Amino acid sequence: MVAGKLFSKFCQRTGFNVFSSVEYPSLIRGGVNSFEINFNNSACCTSDFIDVMIALNEACFNACKHRLKNDGFVIFDKNIFDLKQTNAFGVPLSSLATDLNDVKNVVALGACFALFGFDLAVLNSVLDEVFGGKGKDVVDNNVKAAVAGFDFFKENFGVCLNVELPLKKGESLFLSGNEAVSLGAISAGLKFFSAYPMTPASGILHYLAAKENDAGIVVRHVEDEISALNMALGASFAGVKSMVATSGGGFCLMVEALGLSAIAEVPIVIVEVMRQGPSTGVPTQTGQGDLAFVLNASHGQFPRVVICPGDIEECFYETINAFNLAYKFQIPVIILTDKILAESFSTVKPFKNKSEIFSPFVSCAEENFKRYKFTENGISPMSKPGIKNGEFIASSYEHDEFGHSVEDPESIKKMTDKRFAKLNDLKKEIPEPVLHGNKSADVTIVSWGSSKGAVLEALKTLQQKGITANFLQILYAEPFSCDFVKNVLSKAKNVVLVEGSKTGFMADLIKMHTGFEIKNKILKYDGLPFFPADVVDGVLKVLGLK
Amino acid sequence: MGFDSCVKPSWCPGCGNFGILSAVKNALKSLNLKTEDVVAVSGIGCSGKTPHFIKNYGFEGLHGRVLPAASGVKLANHGLTVLGFAGDGDAYGIGMGHFIHSCRRNIDLTYVVHDNEVYALTTGQYSPSSPKGTITKSSPFGSLEVPVNPVALALTAGCSFVARCFALDVKHLEGVLVEAIKHKGFALVDVLQPCVVWRKGSIKFFKDRIYDLQKEGHDSSDFDSALKKSFETAESGKIPVGVFYKKEHPCFCDEIPVLKKGSLVNQKSNSISNLLKEFY
Numbered sequence: 001m002v003a004g005k006l007f008s009k010f011c012q013r014t015g016f017n018v019f020s021s022v023e024y025p026s027l028i029r030g031g032v033n034s035f036e037i038n039f040n041n042s043a044c045c046t047s048d049f050i051d052v053m054i055a056l057n058e059a060c061f062n063a064c065k066h067r068l069k070n071d072g073f074v075i076f077d078k079n080i081f082d083l084k085q086t087n088a089f090g091v092p093l094s095s096l097a098t099d100l101n102d103v104k105n106v107v108a109l110g111a112c113f114a115l116f117g118f119d120l121a122v123l124n125s126v127l128d129e130v131f132g133g134k135g136k137d138v139v140d141n142n143v144k145a146a147v148a149g150f151d152f153f154k155e156n157f158g159v160c161l162n163v164e165l166p167l168k169k170g171e172s173l174f175l176s177g178n179e180a181v182s183l184g185a186i187s188a189g190l191k192f193f194s195a196y197p198m199t200p201a202s203g204i205l206h207y208l209a210a211k212e213n214d215a216g217i218v219v220r221h222v223e224d225e226i227s228a229l230n231m232a233l234g235a236s237f238a239g240v241k242s243m244v245a246t247s248g249g250g251f252c253l254m255v256e257a258l259g260l261s262a263i264a265e266v267p268i269v270i271v272e273v274m275r276q277g278p279s280t281g282v283p284t285q286t287g288q289g290d291l292a293f294v295l296n297a298s299h300g301q302f303p304r305v306v307i308c309p310g311d312i313e314e315c316f317y318e319t320i321n322a323f324n325l326a327y328k329f330q331i332p333v334i335i336l337t338d339k340i341l342a343e344s345f346s347t348v349k350p351f352k353n354k355s356e357i358f359s360p361f362v363s364c365a366e367e368n369f370k371r372y373k374f375t376e377n378g379i380s381p382m383s384k385p386g387i388k389n390g391e392f393i394a395s396s397y398e399h400d401e402f403g404h405s406v407e408d409p410e411s412i413k414k415m416t417d418k419r420f421a422k423l424n425d426l427k428k429e430i431p432e433p434v435l436h437g438n439k440s441a442d443v444t445i446v447s448w449g450s451s452k453g454a455v456l457e458a459l460k461t462l463q464q465k466g467i468t469a470n471f472l473q474i475l476y477a478e479p480f481s482c483d484f485v486k487n488v489l490s491k492a493k494n495v496v497l498v499e500g501s502k503t504g505f506m507a508d509l510i511k512m513h514t515g516f517e518i519k520n521k522i523l524k525y526d527g528l529p530f531f532p533a534d535v536v537d538g539v540l541k542v543l544g545l546k
Numbered sequence: 547m548g549f550d551s552c553v554k555p556s557w558c559p560g561c562g563n564f565g566i567l568s569a570v571k572n573a574l575k576s577l578n579l580k581t582e583d584v585v586a587v588s589g590i591g592c593s594g595k596t597p598h599f600i601k602n603y604g605f606e607g608l609h610g611r612v613l614p615a616a617s618g619v620k621l622a623n624h625g626l627t628v629l630g631f632a633g634d635g636d637a638y639g640i641g642m643g644h645f646i647h648s649c650r651r652n653i654d655l656t657y658v659v660h661d662n663e664v665y666a667l668t669t670g671q672y673s674p675s676s677p678k679g680t681i682t683k684s685s686p687f688g689s690l691e692v693p694v695n696p697v698a699l700a701l702t703a704g705c706s707f708v709a710r711c712f713a714l715d716v717k718h719l720e721g722v723l724v725e726a727i728k729h730k731g732f733a734l735v736d737v738l739q740p741c742v743v744w745r746k747g748s749i750k751f752f753k754d755r756i757y758d759l760q761k762e763g764h765d766s767s768d769f770d771s772a773l774k775k776s777f778e779t780a781e782s783g784k785i786p787v788g789v790f791y792k793k794e795h796p797c798f799c800d801e802i803p804v805l806k807k808g809s810l811v812n813q814k815s816n817s818i819s820n821l822l823k824e825f826y
Binding site: 172186189190191212213223226231233237239240256257260350386387390391392393394395396404 | 617623
């Protein structure tokens with residue numbers, strides 16, 4: 001993990017685009033752990049095949065060897081196991097590391113640098129930065145380890161790939177989806193975050209907790225997810241922008257309070273980071289199986305927003321949008337990501353920091369303040385404790401304009417209509433889906449969320465095979481851009497859905513909203529992310545070319 | 547005026563809740579609090595309606611979830627006076643987990659439990675504080691569980707202010723509430739509340755057994771003594787009322803560095819420019 005991160009930082013500093021993903025089991029010690037780095041001038045997803053593998057033990061090699069390209073390069077620890085195949089290079093990682101406090105991963109990294117033909121000096125500066133906080137000795141150890149690996153490889157194997165470095169070196173950020181969501185939230189004015197640890201969302205809790213003082217936010221790890229969302233709603237009611245983050249199982253516990261947010265019109269942002277489900281499922285593997293759930297969760301009917309970021313950059317900007325929509329329309333907004341987005345890292349263009357933070361509360365109130373005043377657009381003035389004359393009751397019961405309970409038919413209908421009236425303006429404020437590629441194409445791929453990277457890569461491969469494909473990316477699952485989608489699909493020649501789930505729910509959603517039925521589906525539900533080859537092969541099959 | 551709301555209580559005539567409401571409003575008035583600085587958080591049940599009958603900001607949330615919501619309010623603005631109102635089902639049944647953790651947290655709010663030993667609003671099922679053998683619609687052959695002991699639970703969970711009162715002794719309740727609200731930390735006030743519909747005879751039952759701890763010379767700073775008293779329950783024939791235990795420790799909000807600068811709601815949002823540096 002550390003070596004992977006180090007190598008990724010090196011690539012970023014050198015000017016490459018990087019996409020790094022992590023595989024690990026639901027264990028604390030042992031198991032197969034891998035860190036995969038895809039770097040080139042346009043990396044945006046996991047690669048189909050691995051060009052170079054560093055195998056620190058035999059179990060890991062065996063688990064990952066099917067991903068290795070034919071005649072792919074392997075640097076393995078020859079102190080532990082042997083490998084006799086083309087381009088396999090045994091380096092005594094363990095013995096070279098013994099005197100250096102067990103940093104065999106950095107020894108391997110050094111060897112790797114010799115193979116690629118990279119300059120160790122840049123790696124050494126990354127080492128200094130990453131380990132500097134632990135003291136000069138630790139940094140020196142790691143530098144020695146890298147040099148040891150580098151020298152051994154260079155002296156024993158006359159192989160060098162001479163990988164070309166990028167010509168242009170623009171500035172970039174290298175971070176994970178969870179970090180991007182966290183930063184987006186702070187940028188949007190987040191002040192309160194409560195959570196219960198749950199893979200793969202815990203990264204948000206960890207990052208925000210560490211930044212409590214720097215960012216001026218209150219972060220609480222509470223006793224359960226029910227407490228987390230109810231507490232965030234209390235904080236939001238009291239005037240502070242709040243968020244919670246969890247995975248599917250935790251969101252299940254939050255479902256009742258989701259309805260409370262809706263009826264009491266207490267704004268909230270909820271991040272749901274999908275894992276492979278159902279139930280405990282596979283905590284450390286990815287999936288896209290929760291779309292139907294988040295769209296329909298909680299009894300009764302009410303407006304909500306569901307956003308599905310497709311890459312790490314969207315994780316940042318869409319979280320800002322989520323807050324602005326939640327607090328303007330006084331509704332719950334759900335950001336739906338998954339393990340792959342959350343825990344992978346990629347280079348992104350530096351974020352543009354917005355200066356204006358939207359303030360949704362009234363600054364003063366007159367007597368007989370109507371918190372739930374009937375208005376044409378459904379949005380009522382929102383006061384908060386401390387504002388004189390602004391007193392009201394935020395209630396989970398159906399209520400009148402002051403928040404007091406009502407049970408008569410006319411009031412029930414009127415207040416329900418008021419909440420739904422918000423949808424009119426809401427629909428106008430959300431961005432439209434994006435059609436990547438040419439308007440006219442042989443194949444139109446429809447998808448959402450983390451498959452974006454693999455699909456975009458597949459478009460290039462298909463182009464090389466003489467097939468034009470475009471990609472309709474659904475960013476907002478709710479409200480749904482019916483007209484835009486209907487328009488694109490009605491003109492499409494062949495439509496294929498790509499989704500990481502068993503049933504491809506996005507097709508059902510599209511049919512419900514537009515009447516258009518997508519018959520071809522490329523579905524993957526084995527816990528792994530889409531590789532570009534999955535999409536390419538799937539499209540070729542649909543076209544009868546495979 | 548003061549803390550009187552324009553909404554007329556919907557409780558049954560003779561309900562113990564009237565006594566609690568009266569005591570709460572008087573306590574708030576005597577503390578010279580402003581209506582806009584008081585937040586009443588409630589759950590579901592007869593007690594859940596309480597915030598509507600007080601002039602204040604109210605949050606009538608989910609069953610069992612009074613304390614998380616109230617905690618969120620306090621963390622967002624710790625300058626507010628936050629009161630939680632929950633029935634015994636809300637507080638000691640579905641909300642038991644949050645109750646224990648709130649005691650551990652010592653968050654500065656006052657938790658008033660309307661303990662009538664029954665689920666009144668849902669028409670009379672037994673509750674966590676009903677005596678064993680209670681016959682109701684959901685326990686036609688008698689309930690099987692021993693009742694909870696909220697005072698003992700609170701004490702062992704680290705609660706820094708533990709009291710029990712009787713709803714019909716409004717003056718006494720008012721006094722304890724003033725102390726509880728003034729106390730900087732989590733304060734439990736378990737109020738024995740007669741339910742005139744589902745627990746007929748409970749007024750006499752309580753009146754025959756309660757005695758005032760303070761009048762008996764109980765030292766509320768003595769934890770061991772408080773714990774011993776907490777085991778005097780209805781079965782023993784004597785029910786202590788008053789303040790069992792009171793100790794000042796640092797409260798939750800005082801130990802959060804960000805809140806040292808003032809209420810979170812009044813703090814400006816920070817820019818992310820510095821935070822981005824590590825990702826370059």
